[in-house]
Each structure stands twice: as structure tokens, then as C-alpha cells.
Amino acid sequence: MSRSMDRLERARPDVTAAIDRDALFARIVATPQDREQPQISGSGRRRLLIGCIAVAVLCLTAGTAFAVTGFNLFGWHTDTTIVKSPREWQRLYHDATRRLTLPPGEHWPDPTLPPDTVTSRSQPGGTAVAISQIAWECYWVHAIRHGDAAAGRQAHAALDNLLAHRVLVAPPGSPEDVAPPVGTRPPFAIFASDGGVQFVRKMYRDAADGHPATLIQSCRANGPIGTR
Amino acid sequence: MTHTHTQAESAEARFAEVFQNLGSIVRYAAARGSRDPEGIAAEVMTIAWRRLPSLPADDPRPWLFVTARNLLMAERRRTGRQAPLDERHTETPAPEAHSGDPAVTAALMQLRPADRDALLLVSWDDLTAAQAARVAGISPVAFRVRLYRARRRFEQALSTQQGDVNGSRTVGMEST
Numbered sequence: 001m002s003r004s005m006d007r008l009e010r011a012r013p014d015v016t017a018a019i020d021r022d023a024l025f026a027r028i029v030a031t032p033q034d035r036e037q038p039q040i041s042g043s044g045r046r047r048l049l050i051g052c053i054a055v056a057v058l059c060l061t062a063g064t065a066f067a068v069t070g071f072n073l074f075g076w077h078t079d080t081t082i083v084k085s086p087r088e089w090q091r092l093y094h095d096a097t098r099r100l101t102l103p104p105g106e107h108w109p110d111p112t113l114p115p116d117t118v119t120s121r122s123q124p125g126g127t128a129v130a131i132s133q134i135a136w137e138c139y140w141v142h143a144i145r146h147g148d149a150a151a152g153r154q155a156h157a158a159l160d161n162l163l164a165h166r167v168l169v170a171p172p173g174s175p176e177d178v179a180p181p182v183g184t185r186p187p188f189a190i191f192a193s194d195g196g197v198q199f200v201r202k203m204y205r206d207a208a209d210g211h212p213a214t215l216i217q218s219c220r221a222n223g224p225i226g227t228r
Numbered sequence: 229m230t231h232t233h234t235q236a237e238s239a240e241a242r243f244a245e246v247f248q249n250l251g252s253i254v255r256y257a258a259a260r261g262s263r264d265p266e267g268i269a270a271e272v273m274t275i276a277w278r279r280l281p282s283l284p285a286d287d288p289r290p291w292l293f294v295t296a297r298n299l300l301m302a303e304r305r306r307t308g309r310q311a312p313l314d315e316r317h318t319e320t321p322a323p324e325a326h327s328g329d330p331a332v333t334a335a336l337m338q339l340r341p342a343d344r345d346a347l348l349l350v351s352w353d354d355l356t357a358a359q360a361a362r363v364a365g366i367s368p369v370a371f372r373v374r375l376y377r378a379r380r381r382f383e384q385a386l387s388t389q390q391g392d393v394n395g396s397r398t399v400g401m402e403s404t
Contacts, residue, residue, distance in 0.1 A: 004383040005351065008336075011329035012352045015258040019266050025247055028270075028277045029240050 026214055030202040031195030075181030076171055081121040089113035089124050096128035096187035100166070101158055103139035109224075122179060125187025129166045133159065133189075137215060138223040144212050156208050163201065169193050239280055246276050246288050253296050256353055260300055263307065272296045289355065290362035297363070335385035343378035350375060 083089045090112055097108045111127065113119065140155035142148075170178045172193040180188065191197045207215040253272050257265035272295045276283060284291055336344050342364070349360035361371035 002379075002383060004386050005379060007329065007386070008332055008347065008351045008382065011332040013255065013259045013328065015255045015265065019250065019254070019270065021247075021250060024250075024270055024273070025244070028247075028274050029243060031274065031277065033239065033280060034278045034282075 020217075023214060023217060026202070026206070027199055030199040032198065076174060076178050077182075078175065079120040079122065079177045079179035081179075083113060083119050083121055083123070086113040086115075089119070092121060092186075093124035093128055096125035099187060100128055100132040100162075102132060102135050103155065103158075106135050106139070120177065120179070122186055122188065122190075126189045128187050129162065129189040132166075133162055134219070134222045134224075136162070138219040140207065141212065141216050141219045141223075144207070144216075152208075156204060159204055163197065163204075167191060167197060169197055243277050243280055246280070246283065246292070247273060249289060249292050252289075252353060253292055256293060256296055257300060259348065259352055260297075262300055262303060264303070268296055268299050268303065271299055287359065290359050293349070293353065293355070293363045294365075331386060331389040335382055335389050338385040338388075339378060339381055342374065343381055346371065346375045347378045347382055 083092065090110075093111065102108065108128075109131065113124075136155045136158045140152055140159070143151035143155060166188050168180050168184070168188050169191050170180075170193055174192070178190065180190065203214045203218060206212070250269055250273060253269040254265045257268040262268050272292055275295055276288065276292060336347070339347070346360060346364060349355045349363055350357065353360075355363065357372055357375060358368050360375075361368040364371055364374070366374070
């Protein structure tokens, strides 16, 4: 090798990846994979192309309809409800806390709507759901650290119940201000359709199977100081 | 159910092998001036997982580097960063001054983007010529020719940087 090439190799940037590889791996494999696409013949490809054009035209017209009505086919719609005052926000939040649970010994914090803030009426309930979820996660971590199997099972059941009844997944491609079908009883937290819920479910399954690393990390990242 | 479970385990095992390249992709992105090399690498791996069945079974490395390059270009467009005039329409992100050797960086920046990419894929990213050819999207033979010329041009550029007249004599042998 010439001296120039040797010098080029020595000049290679020294980069150390500061990534938690295990956590990243776990997060990625918890997300869904694309379905394998079958091979399509030439004529099939043409038919598919024509079909795609037809669907695109349909989507364009449907998109216009969506913009006009604010509703899509699944009943999910643009959330136009607005919280009018901090007082109303707190009332909605307290209503939500009455329908949710916290681990033994925990108390609901008393947040409020920050000044000059506009938010939807489902947001206080979503906040309460998130507080409940994080509290139960940290309670579970505490139970694991202290070998309290009964408390661990209680936390796991509470979290599964929360995921089953208080966590909704918006249709793929939904905007951030999407709301579930009319009649959905609050409180609820809305997750994007990006694999986040599957990741959370896997985190709980792993913790129940004796692999709580991601759960501990979640509590450390999200839990209030003192519970981490 | 058991069959599905086994399939999932098999996919995870294969992905674990692909995931071994995480550090290489971080280094690749960092050396090409990414603002978030770890984010790029994480995104490459996420896409790799999603498309695992369509990844080349024999060697996923070229696919990973091509995906990283596409994400780098997208990052550059997003952040509105301007490449030098002659590089705006290429698909080769330029390395920035991260090499720790200013003369080397300056010499690299004098090369055509395609030449620079060929050189760095082999010298910094440890790809074989065959792998790098797949990243560049050309045949292995064409890549070897490009690499040969890139080396000559780099030597000349580095010599110029150092005021070494011997370098220009070497490059004078080239036909292009």
C-alpha cells in the first residue's frame, strides 16, 4: 500500500457509537415487518398499475370528502374540541383519574393547563392515562427489585388492562389531531400506528418472563424522580 | 402458533446478524458529515428489519450502506445544507472535515464525488471492491477501474497539499 493510502486509512474518523444496542434491537424487533411481496408478472404489473391509478383517483376524491366532513371511513376524525380554560382542563383530568387506578400508596399529581395553551378535550384524559401507566411501570420495577411477585403480578395486570381499555391506536397515516369514533368513552391515550404499542406489549411480556431491562429503562426515562 | 413463534425467532436471529453492522453504519454516516449518525444508523436498521425478507441473503452490507446514503441525502435536503456546486446533483454525500488530518480531508474534497466515494468505501468502510461496487451501482470491473483512478487522483491531490512535486508526475500517466 502506498503511503498516501496508508495515511488515508489512518485518517479514518474515530467514531464510537453511543447507542444502547440491546434497547435499540429490542425496540426494532418489536415493530411489525412488511409483508413479503409476491413476484408479479408483466401483465399483472400493468393491471396493478391501472389499479393503483384508480385507487389514487379514489383517494383524491375521498381526501376531498375527508377535508370537507372531517371524518374518514373508520369513524376516526379530526379533533375540533377545545379546552376553554385551565379550570375545565382540571375538571376533565379529575374525571379521568376517577376512572383509572394508581399503585397502592400513590397519589395523583395536580397538573394544570399551562397558560397560553390550546388543547383538545381528550388531552387531559390522555395525560391521566400516561401518569397511571408510568406509575404502574415504576411500581412493577420496584416489585421486581424487592422480589415482590404479588405486586409484580398486580402491576402487570393493571398495565394489561390499561392497554386493553385505555390505549387506542390511530389508523395509519392519521394526523396528530385525530380523535377516535364518536362515543368512545374517555379517558384514553392515542398511539400512532408505528409499532409503539407492540413495543410496549413486548416490554411487559419480557418483564413478566424475567427480562425487565426495557421496563426498568422506561421507568428511569419517564418516571418521577425518586421512583426510578 | 408454534410455527409462527419459530418464524419470529428465525427472523430475529437473522436480523441479529444484520444488526452487527450498526457500528459500521454509524461510522459511515459520521464520516459523511451527518448531524445525527446514530439516528441514521438506527433508521437504517429499522428499515432493514421491516424489509428483512427482501434483504440480500448472501451479504446485506451493500444494501445497508445504500440505505444509509439515501437517508444521508434526505437529511441533507431536510436541513437545507448545500453541497458544493458540482455535488448538488450527485448521490454521493461529501465527507466533512472529520478525518482528523486536514491535508487528507482537503485532498478528498478535491476529488470528484464518485471517486471519493469509491476510495472511502474501501479505505474507511472496509468494504471489499465487490461490495463497494454494489453500493456504487456499477460492475466490479468498472469499480476497480474507478478505484484505481481515484487512488491516483488522491495521491496527486495529497501531494499538492504538501507541495510535493512527485505526486503530479504519478498522475501524469493517466489517460482520463
